Amino acid sequence: MDAETMTTLAKAIAIAVGGAMPALGIGLIGAKAMESIGRNPEAADKLFVPMLLGMAFAEAIAIYALVVTFTL
Amino acid sequence: MIIPPLAAESIFHLGNFAITNSYINSTIVVLIFLVVGFLVKRGFSKQKDNAPRGFLNFVESLVELLLSYMDKVTHGRDKSIKFLPIVGTLFFFILVSNWMGILPGIGSIGIWQVHQGEVELIPMFRPANADLNMTLAMALFVVTASHFLGIAAIGFFKYANKFIKLGDLWHAFKTLNPITILTAFIEFFVGFIEIISEVAKVLSLSLRLFGNIFAGEVLLTVIGSLIAFFVPLPFIALELLVGVVQALVFAMLTLAYLTVATTEMHSHAKRDTEDIEPTPAF
Numbered sequence: 001m002d003a004e005t006m007t008t009l010a011k012a013i014a015i016a017v018g019g020a021m022p023a024l025g026i027g028l029i030g031a032k033a034m035e036s037i038g039r040n041p042e043a044a045d046k047l048f049v050p051m052l053l054g055m056a057f058a059e060a061i062a063i064y065a066l067v068v069t070f071t072l
Numbered sequence: 073m074i075i076p077p078l079a080a081e082s083i084f085h086l087g088n089f090a091i092t093n094s095y096i097n098s099t100i101v102v103l104i105f106l107v108v109g110f111l112v113k114r115g116f117s118k119q120k121d122n123a124p125r126g127f128l129n130f131v132e133s134l135v136e137l138l139l140s141y142m143d144k145v146t147h148g149r150d151k152s153i154k155f156l157p158i159v160g161t162l163f164f165f166i167l168v169s170n171w172m173g174i175l176p177g178i179g180s181i182g183i184w185q186v187h188q189g190e191v192e193l194i195p196m197f198r199p200a201n202a203d204l205n206m207t208l209a210m211a212l213f214v215v216t217a218s219h220f221l222g223i224a225a226i227g228f229f230k231y232a233n234k235f236i237k238l239g240d241l242w243h244a245f246k247t248l249n250p251i252t253i254l255t256a257f258i259e260f261f262v263g264f265i266e267i268i269s270e271v272a273k274v275l276s277l278s279l280r281l282f283g284n285i286f287a288g289e290v291l292l293t294v295i296g297s298l299i300a301f302f303v304p305l306p307f308i309a310l311e312l313l314v315g316v317v318q319a320l321v322f323a324m325l326t327l328a329y330l331t332v333a334t335t336e337m338h339s340h341a342k343r344d345t346e347d348i349e350p351t352p353a354f
C-alpha cells in the first residue's frame with residue numbers, strides 16, 4: 001500500500017470511528033432521556049436543557065474527529 | 073444544480089473589503105434586530121400601565137422563556153439576568169439567521185459572475201452561519217468573554233489557578249501527605265489539559281454551528297434540485313428544527329462556559345471527580 005492510499009484509509013477510519021462512538025453516546029443520552037420522560041413525564045421540561053448540553057459535549061468529539069480528518 | 077462551496081463567495085468589493093453573500097445576510101439580520109429593538113423600546117416607553125400588549129407581550133414572553141431555560145443552568149435569576157445580554161443576543165441572532173436561510177431565494181437568487189474561468193451563478197444570499205468566519209468570530213468572542221468575566225468575578229490569581237494549579241500544589245506540599253501531593257501533581261497536569269480544552273471549545277462551538285447550517289443548506293439544495301415540489305417540505309421542517317436546536321445549543325453552551333468560568337472552584341479536597349471538559353452542575 002502506498003502512502004496516499006494509507007492517508008485516505010486513515011481519514012476514513014478517523015471519521016468512521018470518531019463518528020460512530022459519539023453517535024453511540026448521543027443515542028444513549030437520548031435513550032436515557034426518553035426513558036426518564038416515560039417514567040416521569042413531568043420531568044420533560046427539566047430534562048431538556050441538560051440532555052441537549054450532554055449531547056453537545058458528546059457531539060464535540062465527532063467535530064474533533066472531523067477536524068483531524070480534514071488536517072490529515 | 074450548484075452545490076454551495078465551503079467558503080462564502082464575495083459579491084462585490086468595498087475598497088479592499090470583500091462583501092460576501094453571508095455578510096449580506098448577517099447585515100440583514102442585524103438590521104431586523106435594530107428595527108425590532110427600536111420598536112420595542114418605543115413601545116415600552118409609550119406604554120401607560122405596566123401591562124404589555126400585542127407584540128410587546130410576545131417579546132416579553134420570549135425573554136421570560138429564555139430566562140426560565142437559563143435558570144436551569146445558572147441556578148439563580150440574578151446570574152441569568154447578568155448573562156442575558158450575551159446569551160440572548162447570540163440565541164436570537166443565530167435563530168433568526170438560521171431561519172432566514174430557509175426562506176425562498178436564499179441560495180437561489182444570484183448574479184452570474186466569472187469564477188475561475190467559468191461563468192457561474194453566485195447566490196446573493198447565503199445563511200450567515202454557513203460561513204466559518206462568522207461562527208468562529210462568535211465562538212472566539214464567547215470564550216474570550218468567559219475568561220474576562222471569570223477574572224472579573226473571582227480575581228486573577230484564583231482564576232489562573234484553574235489552569236496552572238501552582239497554588240493547589242503549594243497547599244498540597246504544606247500538608248506533607250504523599251497521597252495529596254500525588255493528587256495535586258496529577259491535577260497540575262490536568263490543568264494543562266484544561267488549557268487545551270479552551271482551544272477545543274472554540275473549535276467545537278464554531279464547527280458545530282457551521283457544519284449543521286452548511287449541511288442543511290447543501291441538503292436543501294440537493295433535495296430541491298431532485299424534486300422541486302412537496303418532497304422538500306419535510307426537509308424544510310427539519311431545518312426549522314435544526315435552526316432552533318443549534319441556536320439553543322450555542323446559547324446554552326455559552327451560558328455553561330460563562331457559568332463555569334465565573335464560579336469559584338471548591339477546595340482541592342472536595343474536587344475528586346473532575347473530567348476534562350468542565351461540565352456545569354445542574
